[in-house]
Amino acid sequence: MRRKRLILIAPTTSYRLHDFLRAAESLGVDTLILSNRCRTLSRLWPQQNLLSVPYSRPAEAVAKVADYCQDRPVDAVIPADDNTTVLAAMLAQQFGLPGNSPDSMRFCRNKYLFRHNLAQSGLPAPDFFQVPLRENPESLARRVRFPCVLKPLHLSGSRGVVRADSPAEFVEAFTRLRRLLQSREFVQKKEPESGFILIEEYIPGREVAIEGLLSEGRLDILTIFDKPDPLEGPFFEETIYLTPTRETTAVQANISATLEHACRVLGLRHGPVHAEARLNDRGVVLLEVAPRTIGGLCSRIFEFSSGISLEVLVQRHALGEKVATGDLIRSPAGVMMIPVPGTGILTSIEGVDQARRVPGVVEVSITAEVMNMLVALPEGASYPGFIFARGATVGEVETSLRQAFAALHLEISPTLSVAGEYTTACG
Ligand SMILES: Nc1ncnc2c1ncn2[C@@H]1O[C@H](COP(=O)(O)OP(=O)(O)O)[C@@H](O)[C@H]1O
Ligand SMILES: [Mg+2]
Structure with missing residues (x-):
């Protein structure tokens, strides 16, 4: 029987590469890493299982991979990080593999599209609107209700997310965020999302993170994490994640039902989801749903708790195996x-x-x-x-x-x- 082959899309700065490769090795699966590594340098380091592709031009990236894989069958595609999910969906389509549509991935990747798509779902949500960077913050500050949160459309790790409680704080936050989005890093990338700021009503409440796995639209919750530090701003540095959650069974069921509902509305059907939500008297208010596993090195929690690696589980699932999702936290x-x-x-x-x-x-x-x-x-x-x-x-x-x-x-x-x-x- 031939060895299975998996495409792993991991940018040069990914924390996840090592753990995903270790998992693939333990499963006896061949990997092809798609990196955004500089093409000039790549030629100096030719490596069997590494292909450098332009993430910012996904159609070109797909064509390059399709060409490279003409005689190399592909059995699964896994995005390691947020900025690789749309490309992963396009590749899954190219190779006829189960996965999410590129559009559903785009809805999760852009915080405005995420809010816009969920707006008619009946799920609790904050008021929101997006504005171009050129907008005048002083006049915006007169329209906004406080407290509010300003955020970029496409960054992660709370980067650029700022709370404002007054017009003066709003103007300061807007100016600071505009400066970030106009810095060299973003100008070079030329992403249209960098031209806007999302303004949302501040959602009070306790915060949880949810790790789930979708199979043909059905959601299994792998675990719910409590975030015990108060995340009240003005900046929202993530610190501690604890599992299992101390929330009641009824609240956990509500979290699960809300997330499954949101995935349905967004068009997410298959593969891992990492979500964040706030819990208050309106119910479960989703902050975001990302079609990938938890970021940074955090997934190691699963291995420390039960010996089960999240990367192994997700790869087996992507390869079409039936996986047991219980007992991940012992x-x-x-x-x-x-x-x-x-x-x-x-x-x-x-x-x-x-x-x-x-x-x-x-x-x-x-x-x-x-x-x-x-x-x-x-x-x-x-x-x-x-x-x-x-x-x-x-x-x-x-x-x-x-x-x-x-x-x-x-x-x-x-x-x-x-x-x-x-x-x-x-x-
Ligand atoms: N509308 C909001 N109300 C209250 N807190 C928020 C709001 N939006 C974001 N936050 C806080 O900022 C953090 C990061 O925001 P999020 O939208 O998840 O961006 P990122 O993709 O950078 O994680 C959240 O985990 C939450 O603590
Ligand atoms: Mg977040």
């Missing part, structure tokens, strides 16, 4: 995304060994490199690292994570910001 577990302490050059990281010795801690993974730039929210895009813990109760897990974090010390050397772009003070 002991309470959690992760802390280490907050960025400030904007500047990371000059040293201390206390990692002490953090690792905290009872309950199973891994402290520092992903930032010393002498690299760290950028705090709302402009920043990545975390310096992740702490994982498990314990007899979620309360114990939370304590372990907080103790480990307290043992860490990240030293930052300040930088100068010139016209919204960051430059190092030390040259």
Whole structure:
């Protein structure tokens, strides 16, 4: 029997590549990695299973992959990150594989389209509207009801998401977000989404994250995470995720029904979903639904809790196998995304060994490199690292994570910001 082949779409900056490749190896599956790696450099490093494609021109990328795969059958396509989901759907269509339509992926990728598509669903939702960057913030501030949240349409990890409680805060947030979206990074990418800001009513309430798996439109909840830190703004740095959730069975059922309903409306039918929601007296208010697995290194929680790898599960599902979705969390577990302490050059990281010795801690993974730039929210895009813990109760897990974090010390050397772009003070 021939070995199965899986396409993994992972950008050069992906946290997920290692865990997905390890999973494919354990399943005895061949992988073809589609990266947005610079084409010039790619020619210097020819590698059997790596193809560089232009993510920003998906039709061209699909043609290149189809050509490359003429004599190489493809059995599944997996997007590792948010900005690869539309390309994954187009490739699944090209190879006649089960998956979501490219349109449904676009609805999830663009926060305005997401809200717009759910607006008629009857599900609880905030008021929202989008405005072009050229709009005058002072006059907008007169139309807006407070508190509100401003956000870019297509970024992730809370990047650019800012709460405003007054006209003055609104003008400041709008100007700051406009500066970010007009910075070199976004001008170079030329994505139309960078030309707009979404303005939403602020949704109060507790926040949860949901990991699910859709099979032909039916949703299985893999787990619900509680986020115990208050996320009240003005910026929304993700920190701790704990599982299993402490929400009641009735609330969990409502979360599941709401998410399944939203997936139906959005046209999502098959594969992993990662969603976030706030819980309040209006019910379950979805913040976003992403057709991919949980980001960063967070999926390791599953392996620490039950020995079951989320990447293995998702790959087997994508290859058409029937997978058991129960029992993924056996002991309470959690992760802390280490907050960025400030904007500047990371000059040293201390206390990692002490953090690792905290009872309950199973891994402290520092992903930032010393002498690299760290950028705090709302402009920043990545975390310096992740702490994982498990314990007899979620309360114990939370304590372990907080103790480990307290043992860490990240030293930052300040930088100068010139016209919204960051430059190092030390040259
Ligand atoms: N309308 C809102 N009301 C309250 N909090 C919000 C709202 N929108 C976003 N947030 C907060 O900001 C975080 C990031 O927003 P989200 O839309 O999920 O963007 P991202 O794709 O960057 O994660 C959310 O997890 C939530 O804590
Ligand atoms: Mg989010």
